[in-house]
Amino acid sequence: MSERVINFSAGPAHLPEEVLRTAQSEMLNWHGSGMSVMEMSHRGKHFKQIIEEAEASLRRIMSIPENYKVLFLQGGGMGQFAAVPLNLLPENGKAAYAVTGGWSQKAIQEADKYGTAAPCFPKLKSFTDIPPVADWTIDPDAEYVYICDNETVFGVEYPEVPDVGDKILVADISSNFLTRPVDVSKFGLLYAGVQKNAGPAGCTIVIVREDLLGKARTACPSVLDYKLMADNDSMPNTPPCWSIYVTGLVFAWIEREGGLAEFARRSEAKSKLLYEAIDGSAGFYACPVAERVRSRVNVPFRIQIDGTASEELEAKFVAAAEAQGMSSLKGHRSVGGIRASLYNATTLEQTQKLVDFMAAFRQEHSN
Ligand SMILES: Cc1ncc(COP(=O)(O)O)c(C=O)c1O
Structure with a gap:
């Protein structure tokens, strides 16, 4: 690459x-x-x-x-x-x-x-x-x-x-x-x-x-x-x-x-974008964490078919994302699913690219 x-x-x-x-x-x-x-x-x-x-x-x-x-x-x-x-x-x-x-x-x-x-x-x-x-x-x-x-x-x-x-x-x-x-x-x-x-x-x-x-x-x-x-x-x-x-x-x-106030603002914006994509997916993507305590930097989620996590689709998601230059989205081995980490060096534009990819993937794979 x-x-x-x-x-x-x-x-x-x-x-x-x-x-x-x-x-x-x-x-x-x-x-x-x-x-x-x-x-x-x-x-x-x-x-x-x-x-x-x-x-x-x-x-x-x-x-x-x-x-x-x-x-x-x-x-x-x-x-x-x-x-x-x-x-x-x-x-x-x-x-x-x-x-x-x-x-x-x-x-x-x-x-x-x-x-x-x-x-x-x-x-x-x-x-x-x-x-x-x-x-x-x-x-x-x-x-x-x-x-x-x-x-x-x-x-x-x-x-x-x-x-x-x-x-x-x-x-x-x-x-x-x-x-x-x-x-x-x-x-x-x-x-x-x-x-x-x-x-x-x-x-x-x-x-x-x-x-x-x-x-x-x-x-x-x-x-x-x-x-x-x-x-x-x-x-x-x-x-x-x-x-x-x-x-x-x-x-x-x-x-x-711009210091921590600026990085807090960026962190809020990036995580909001991603959580909205998950919550607005009619159950295709699902984050199990209570809204009040959702992390702004590590976002775990599952891909579901009829409310049940599909490891097969998750594997496809990770591979397809990788092919489009988005790496390391596989969830932690103890949790499974997908995890996107949005640390300080990750930009809003890069997060948007992930969100766009998620929308396209959903369209292709939801029944
Ligand atoms: C919150 C938290 N604490 C502790 C650790 C362990 O850190 P280290 O791998 O530097 O020992 C990690 C590693 O990922 C972590 O995420």
Whole structure:
């Protein structure tokens, strides 16, 4: 294939072409340094400039208050499933987890290795809605309340930040990172793997309130210890330099494009277009997620014949879309169906192309 496809992958995902071109043009010789970012020492002045600019840009974009540290770590979102309890939960401590999908399910299982991780509500029969926070039971002894702000596989997203009173709120924002403004001060800790909305896989960003540092267990691996990382500017060891560099280019792109208010507007417009196409298809396409909590970035749906999902038609849909340059629309293996991820680099025009394709496919295949 000679042209770039429209990439609807859930991650690693689409990056802005402008960013890829900058990285390409700087590939062999970054800003007159005579070397690629891949080749430079993380202790040198060039990389220091790259990571400092990336942090400053993220602080501006998210209006991160002074009393929060920004860390650039490795280990992915999954690394944070362990890092959060190892840093915030004392021996025999308790934490409360809102399990709204596969990723928060994995997080609670990991946390339960290090203490008691109690669910905020009984196990949901299906991950298609989020119980209102008024119906949650939060253990009064819980050190923190954990949420996954957007469940990438099931496509459920919190419409607003749940009010957990004086409890520390911890959120996995891996898949909706930088897609809407966030009031950071409502959280004790936020984290995101960058490989969906912000860069190439390798770097995980942690935004943590300073008073939560220094509580890690003795058994906490050093690479997961927030205080050690903060005290050493995320570099007691080698950081994921290339990922941080490209992520910094994406931050700069977000600033140039108008910041999070603009990306929230785009995200609303793209997802509205797609959900309207699904809901307006007389049952040919169907999204199982309750409207109030539908994700703006991961849209799962089924293709139905007489109200029953047709795997055969879904396979045809994915193949036909692929043939027209729209890639990675197959649903997650645990859910099936179709999933379109609409991250920041995906445009309204590209979403429109998918919607047009859906209309044509429906016309061809509905009886
Ligand atoms: C919401 C969410 N949390 C955590 C993870 C795990 O991240 P990683 O693959 O970086 O470990 C993912 C991965 O897709 C995710 O979507």
